[in-house]
Amino acid sequence: MNKPFYSVALLAAALLAGHIQADAQTTTKIKTKTSKSAKATAGNLATPPPPPAEGDGPEGPGGPRGPRGEHGPKGGPRGERGPGPGGERGGLQTITDVRGTLSSYLANNDDQVYDAFILKPASGAVDTVRFPRHLGQQLQAAAKAGNAVTVSGVRHTGPDGRSHFRFVSLTSGSQTVNDAPPVRPTTPPTPETATAKGTIKELRRDPKGRVRGVVLSDQTVVQLPPSALEQLGDKLTVGAAVEATGNLRTAQAGEARVAGTSAPRVVHAQTLALGGVKYLVR
Incomplete structure (x- = not known):
């Protein structure tokens, strides 16, 4: 074989082998970097973010979060209760x-x-x-x-x-x-419906002076829920004609009535006609 040609062939083969080895090393480096990047991403997903410092968390329905997740102004400090029925503090x-x-x-x-x-x-x-x-x-x-x-x-x-x-x-x-709760009857009484019609003779008021019901010309007492009384406002006046439908109040077990008095006719109104307008008040 011609020596110059053989030398050229060996040199070409060496160069080709070098390029192949360089490409392999580059591919390996790329795979290694990709693998490390994937592991880092997975690690970031698996590791939860650090918890916020006390008092720095998002505000919830009760205001800013305090220590141990306690609510803020709405709930008050743990262990305290707000006012109970009638404005009295519980506890x-x-x-x-x-x-x-x-x-x-x-x-x-x-x-x-x-x-x-x-x-x-x-x-x-x-x-x-x-x-x-x-x-x-x-x-x-x-x-x-x-x-x-x-x-x-x-x-x-x-x-x-x-x-x-x-x-x-x-x-x-x-x-x-x-003081003990009343004994509930095994069979609840069936409400008795009634209609009351007449003119307002008297406004019944609570200790604060707010109207809590009306007395009609036939002595029937018509009781209304506070929301209805507030909305009707000055429409409830002595002499105004009204017509109410609702349930009659019946005596409850254990009650004692004032001696010498008959049971008044008390209607818990569910509808009320006043001034040409009929209202649903229940």
């Missing part, structure tokens, strides 16, 4: 025992049903003790007017500024009556 309330004489029973409602009594203590101011209506018969059986009693209750100041007890229990001699 623990101090029970006070008062000894004295039960003076008389009262009915502070349209239905002439006893729901309070006057207590004259041995010393100090006279108290009005409020109790659930369904306890009226039990209380009258345990303590008559003039009896010495011990009353446990929680003291409150009403909208009219007067102090009263919310009843917890009463002891008279060997008998004790405790």
